[in-house]
Amino acid sequence: MSTYKLTYFDMRGRAECSRLLFTYAGVGFEDVRLTGDQWGALKPSTPWGQVPILEVDGEVLAQSNTIARFLGRKFQLCGESDWEAAKCDEYVDATNDLFEQWAKFVFFEQDPVKKAALRETFVTTLAPKCLEVLEAIKQKNGGDFLVGKVLTWADINIADKLQILEDTVKADILRDYPGLAKFKAVVFAVPKLKEYIEKTAYSYKAMMPEAERHIDYSE
Amino acid sequence: MSTYKLTYFDMRGRAECSRLLFTYAGVGFEDVRLTGDQWGALKPSTPWGQVPILEVDGEVLAQSNTIARFLGRKFQLCGESDWEAAKCDEYVDATNDLFEQWAKFVFFEQDPVKKAALRETFVTTLAPKCLEVLEAIKQKNGGDFLVGKVLTWADINIADKLQILEDTVKADILRDYPGLAKFKAVVFAVPKLKEYIEKTAYSYKAMMPEAERHIDYSE
Numbered sequence: 001m002s003t004y005k006l007t008y009f010d011m012r013g014r015a016e017c018s019r020l021l022f023t024y025a026g027v028g029f030e031d032v033r034l035t036g037d038q039w040g041a042l043k044p045s046t047p048w049g050q051v052p053i054l055e056v057d058g059e060v061l062a063q064s065n066t067i068a069r070f071l072g073r074k075f076q077l078c079g080e081s082d083w084e085a086a087k088c089d090e091y092v093d094a095t096n097d098l099f100e101q102w103a104k105f106v107f108f109e110q111d112p113v114k115k116a117a118l119r120e121t122f123v124t125t126l127a128p129k130c131l132e133v134l135e136a137i138k139q140k141n142g143g144d145f146l147v148g149k150v151l152t153w154a155d156i157n158i159a160d161k162l163q164i165l166e167d168t169v170k171a172d173i174l175r176d177y178p179g180l181a182k183f184k185a186v187v188f189a190v191p192k193l194k195e196y197i198e199k200t201a202y203s204y205k206a207m208m209p210e211a212e213r214h215i216d217y218s219e
Numbered sequence: 220m221s222t223y224k225l226t227y228f229d230m231r232g233r234a235e236c237s238r239l240l241f242t243y244a245g246v247g248f249e250d251v252r253l254t255g256d257q258w259g260a261l262k263p264s265t266p267w268g269q270v271p272i273l274e275v276d277g278e279v280l281a282q283s284n285t286i287a288r289f290l291g292r293k294f295q296l297c298g299e300s301d302w303e304a305a306k307c308d309e310y311v312d313a314t315n316d317l318f319e320q321w322a323k324f325v326f327f328e329q330d331p332v333k334k335a336a337l338r339e340t341f342v343t344t345l346a347p348k349c350l351e352v353l354e355a356i357k358q359k360n361g362g363d364f365l366v367g368k369v370l371t372w373a374d375i376n377i378a379d380k381l382q383i384l385e386d387t388v389k390a391d392i393l394r395d396y397p398g399l400a401k402f403k404a405v406v407f408a409v410p411k412l413k414e415y416i417e418k419t420a421y422s423y424k425a426m427m428p429e430a431e432r433h434i435d436y437s438e
Contacts, residue, residue: 086289
């Protein structure tokens with residue numbers, strides 16, 4: 001039995017998918033949540049100067065999607081064929097592209113006017129384009145999930161992302177995507193995940209600058 | 220026997236790793252290279268409005284790393300264990316992070332002063348930081364490759380990236396990284412790959428604005 005230690009900050013961010021995968025699989029792990037000072041001390045010893053990192057019996061693995069995919073494989077959550085494993089990868093990668101754009105206005109852009117403009121483009125153009133594709137994928141696949149007939153790590157990854165969009169961009173962002181809204185509800189209703197989510201109950205809203213928490217993009 | 224059709228532009232870019240994987244495996248594929256007009260016509264029918272896409276017996280797979288990883292798995296180029304497959308993913312993802320920065324000054328930034336500044340930071344800080352880590356990985360792993368004892372899709376992916384850095388950033392960018400220089404040479408000396416590279420012989424230099432081809436960052 002391997003021992004696992006997952007190190008990240010005390011937020012959902014790039015580690016939450018892996019925490020949810022451990023939770024779903026019922027596999028114990030050390031959930032290290034760094035303070036800023038601890039991160040400063042740890043950073044030079046990480047492989048690429050980044051977290052999350054996963055230690056498996058002392059060996060280090062870096063890169064958030066790499067870690068989640070590895071756990072997906074360990075816990076039989078990569079679908080039922082090489083093709084389904086690849087579709088998991090595709091959907092995770094494509095939604096990561098959207099989150100690169102998300103990070104620009106949430107974290108990187110400091111100028112408030114440019115920040116608001118990036119956010120506006122995200123809400124009116126980028127997010128709808130991606131969500132439309134995902135909605136069609138969900139409808140076409142039928143059943144409860146995005147890939148094949150069983151829960152995959154891509155479902156958990158993307159349900160978490162949809163939650164982040166609701167929490168940080170627009171509470172009713174899934175209003176026009178009934179398939180995705182139901183999909184997220186089904187994934188988060190899986191008993192072990194439901195219990196974990198209720199217990200942690202932290203929200204991205206807490207990370208947002210006070211002024212932005214109240215921006216209302218609803219019509 | 221599956222039929223494969225890989226669609227991208229007539230450049231290396233995000234498809235070359237997959238072309239090299241087909242070549243190495245000796246598996247035939249239709250190598251579709253779009254003109255700008257063809258791309259305009261095709262774009263609306265692609266899953267995410269992007270290329271490359273890979274069609275496998277008519278089913279479409281998108282996202283360049285997803286495609287390359289899928290081919291890596293088909294052609295037994297994902298290492299010899301789940302851990303080695305994950306290390307392949309980590310090294311590809313981490314070097315992708317570097318190429319996000321590369322794309323900023325090669326493609327996205329239009330202001331020539333900002334472009335030059337981004338390039339300078341890339342050459343003096345970002346690339347060395349990444350190459351140092353890769354060099355240490357190569358030295359620690361011993362042998363010819365980055366992961367374990369056999370050639371993987373990560374080796375092909377990263378050898379291609381190193382070539383791109385030499386072609387577009389600085390011809391002697393690997394001067395201080397003897398392990399990586401040797402690694403690239405070994406991968407590209409694999410007979411099937413060598414023959415393909417000599418035959419295609421296209422260079423990223425041809426994509427660069429004329430003025431930039433002659434920038435010399437060597438001391």
